[in-house]
Amino acid sequence: MIKKLALAFAILVLAVAGAAYYFASNIDSLVKAVVERYGSEATQAQVTLKSVDLKPTEGSGSLQGLVVGNPKGFATAEAMSLGDIKVSLDISSLQSNPIVIKSITVTKPAITYEYGEKGSNLDVIQKNVQAYAAKFGGGKSGASSPAPASSRGKAGENERKVVIEDLTIRDGNIAISHTALQGRSLSAPLPVIHLTDIGKDKGGATPAEIAEKIIGTISAKASSVASADLKKQLGTLLKDKAGDIGGAAGGAAEKLKGLFGK
Template structure:
């Protein structure tokens, strides 16, 4: 029973839940509610989940159809969406600290990035909200000594992979247009550090790191698209000038 309870704790970490018990009802429904409730509090935008399918006996499971709404000042309905998140729990670590998740794989992620004329974006607004609403913690802790956080377990994730994020980049604020691209796989290693992170804070840390990587790649894509657009305009002007000169 202790092992089952520990697995439940690990499964709840993605929602950042601080409750380590089930008050009756379905485990899947409980986790779904926690992800939506805590995710909304941290990002200040609506978080919805289609379904949760947890296989306790094998220490694995999946979370399906997670959507993160856009701040209301932007046109796209969502800032981020994913088809499926799967996790692989290291069962041997359940009796030690930190508890280890060997891998989280995020399949079919979609990011909708909208820039403003001042250089801001919906992703930056979400990162700012996460920073405001996340308790300060020793996220970079690397000591091998366990840290005392009361009864709350500490968790580390060895690897998180966002597979081929589909990026929609809206540059209309710069007189440009909407672009589509597929980002290289995003790999996050050793999330939580060697000492792990309090389970109630790990969900927001994962969101922050994932969105930060998407934001970095989106800015690089933005720069290249604007450069390409400027080159195309110069080519059109040169072509028009030659036509005017030589007919």
């Protein structure tokens, strides 16, 4: 009987070890699948990730080629291409709640600002992510709303949350698209974005709330820069052509002011 128990225990240990090895060897592909699935659900646009290289034992990793497509109704191919993403985390927090990410650095993101009949693509994505986060208890401000009593309990208590101590997005560029440009292309640099202690004030944020905070910040900053640059460039364009198009320039200018709500 003792020999049989020992054999059964040995088989169990081997099975657990095999499962752990499988998970560790496939963690990159699992993360890629999760990012693409939930990213697409949150933004209501296709999200793809080229590659993931995580080193859990070292507390570091990188993501390459994270692309956020455009929602329906926009002509440009994509809204964001986040390029190279470096991640550093606190290994000791992996067994606790929240998980603490020491730093995330996004280098050379390419943002496309397209202005259409429903506003900009970035505004639409931001609203989609806010609505998605609200389903998980996050509001527009990023603060958590109390969950219904029926949904509280063990599941809610065990929900894994995240704190990001430092997030930097730098060396980015914004491509600007508007039908009024008549085929011309504009671009502007994306100012450095630096956020600290995301989710820390409330003991961690859900992945949906993190997405809302990061994508919302990128969208707001890019939209502000792009709309200001677009109005400036269009104003110059209209002034240059005033002698050729006469009174039409003034009418076009007023129309553009209406589009931007100013």
